[in-house]
Amino acid sequence: GSWWKDVQPAARDPILGVTEAFLADTHPSKMNVGVGAYRTDEGKPLVLECVRQAERHIAGSNFMEYLPMGGSVVFNDHSMKLAYGEEASVLADKRVAGIQALSGTGACRLFADFQRRFKPESHIFIPVPTWANHHNIWRDAHVPQHTFRYYDPVTKGLDFAGLMEDVKRAPEASVFLLHACAHNPTGVDPSPEQWKEISALFKEKNHFALFDMAYQGFASGDTNRDAQAIRIFLDDGHQVACAQSFAKNMGLYGQRVGCLSVVCDDTQQAVAVKSQLQQIARPMYSNPPLHGALIVSTILGDPDLKALWHTEVKGMADRIITMRELLKKNLVEAGSHLNWQHITDQIGMFCFSGLNPEQVDRLTSQFHIYLTRNGRISMAGINSNNVEYLANAIHEVTR
Numbered sequence: 001g002s003w004w005k006d007v008q009p010a011a012r013d014p015i016l017g018v019t020e021a022f023l024a025d026t027h028p029s030k031m032n033v034g035v036g037a038y039r040t041d042e043g044k045p046l047v048l049e050c051v052r053q054a055e056r057h058i059a060g061s062n063f064m065e066y067l068p069m070g071g072s073v074v075f076n077d078h079s080m081k082l083a084y085g086e087e088a089s090v091l092a093d094k095r096v097a098g099i100q101a102l103s104g105t106g107a108c109r110l111f112a113d114f115q116r117r118f119k120p121e122s123h124i125f126i127p128v129p130t131w132a133n134h135h136n137i138w139r140d141a142h143v144p145q146h147t148f149r150y151y152d153p154v155t156k157g158l159d160f161a162g163l164m165e166d167v168k169r170a171p172e173a174s175v176f177l178l179h180a181c182a183h184n185p186t187g188v189d190p191s192p193e194q195w196k197e198i199s200a201l202f203k204e205k206n207h208f209a210l211f212d213m214a215y216q217g218f219a220s221g222d223t224n225r226d227a228q229a230i231r232i233f234l235d236d237g238h239q240v241a242c243a244q245s246f247a248k249n250m251g252l253y254g255q256r257v258g259c260l261s262v263v264c265d266d267t268q269q270a271v272a273v274k275s276q277l278q279q280i281a282r283p284m285y286s287n288p289p290l291h292g293a294l295i296v297s298t299i300l301g302d303p304d305l306k307a308l309w310h311t312e313v314k315g316m317a318d319r320i321i322t323m324r325e326l327l328k329k330n331l332v333e334a335g336s337h338l339n340w341q342h343i344t345d346q347i348g349m350f351c352f353s354g355l356n357p358e359q360v361d362r363l364t365s366q367f368h369i370y371l372t373r374n375g376r377i378s379m380a381g382i383n384s385n386n387v388e389y390l391a392n393a394i395h396e397v398t399r
């Protein structure tokens with residue numbers, strides 16, 4: 001009989017499934033505020049000018065060879081400097097094992113498999129809510145998951161007390177997943193003072209922090225400011241790990257460019273850790289793709305291109321902040337009397353609107369507006385031409 005007769009259709013991905021539904025809709029006013037992918041005020045994807053210039057720099061260069069299993073060393077060095085700081089002592093002392101990854105997803109997965117292999121008894125503590133794919137990644141790595149409180153649906157802000165209590169109650173030396181900035185889906189980040197308290201408690205409990213930094217530069221427009229949580233933990237002496245993505249902040253979504261780095265005791269340990277991370281990559285995809293890493297290295301390695309990138313990433317962050325203000329203003333003008341303060345209090349790519357699944361379903365069925373059922377709105381999908389339409393629709397389903 002047929003080999004695969006028992007294979008059932010997979011459930012729709014809660015995020016990428018929204019894009020599929022959006023593409024299938026032919027309505028002229030349809031809006032996609034689902035997937036976290038930047039769009040210009042004209043509603044178009046953006047290729048950064050610094051990327052275009054980098055592509056011209058590398059055009060025709062005779063690169064088609066395999067990269068090492070750990071990817072481009074030059075790329076890894078630039079990526080780690082971006083995360084930890086140009087002058088970070090852990091980099092000067094060569095204590096960090098860095099490996100090029102298949103964007104942020106790949107970096108998280110490499111860490112999850114590394115954790116399974118070298119800390120087989122460990123579990124992972126994941127914030128509630130988080131990026132939906134985090135659960136899939138640690139599930140497939142066979143690492144047991146727990147959650148810790150993060151978001152307060154009443155205040156639509158950080159549940160700091162709940163977070164600290166859960167961190168305190170977790171067993172000694174637990175592994176935690178933390179969003180470095182622009183928390184997905186809530187857009188709620190701890191303040192620097194709160195990060196300092198979290199770091200101190202992690203020290204007390206001997207916890208380990210993996211930072212998922214998929215939006216560095218995208219939150220505030222300042223790459224150093226968006227990495228402050230990592231810098232605070234480093235200054236406190238934590239040996240963190242960091243999963244980086246260049247999908248959003250450099251617009252390299254489909255190039256799959258990322259980096260996983262692990263801070264170690266010393267150079268010898270970093271060499272050992274990197275060698276083991278490479279052994280995880282080898283059977284998975286052998287070695288990572290060239291092109292995107294070369295673009296990133298070209299940009300971060302050229303002062304003018306790097307300065308241009310900083311300007312452009314700030315431009316994207318600023319447009320999103322403007323859309324937050326516009327959406328809130330249009331909701332008031334539409335006649336809504338609800339409190340929409342969180343729309344401008346939240347930061348990064350997403351607004352956690354507070355809409356419930358039924359209201360989301362109505363936005364989609366009645367107004368052809370596509371967003372994830374947890375009420376997350378990707379602010380980049382909003383522009384000056386559709387913000388009023390969105391505000392009226394939200395008012396309609398929340399009145």
Ligand SMILES: Cc1[nH+]cc(COP(=O)(O)O)c(/C=N/[C@@H](CC(=O)O)C(=O)O)c1O
Nearest residue numbers: 015035036103104105131184212214245247
């Ligand atoms: C927190 C976080 N971490 C990692 C990733 C992985 O991105 P990558 O393209 O592998 O570098 C994403 C992507 N989030 C958006 C896209 C997606 O779901 O894949 C999103 O939440 O819409 C994140 O939001």
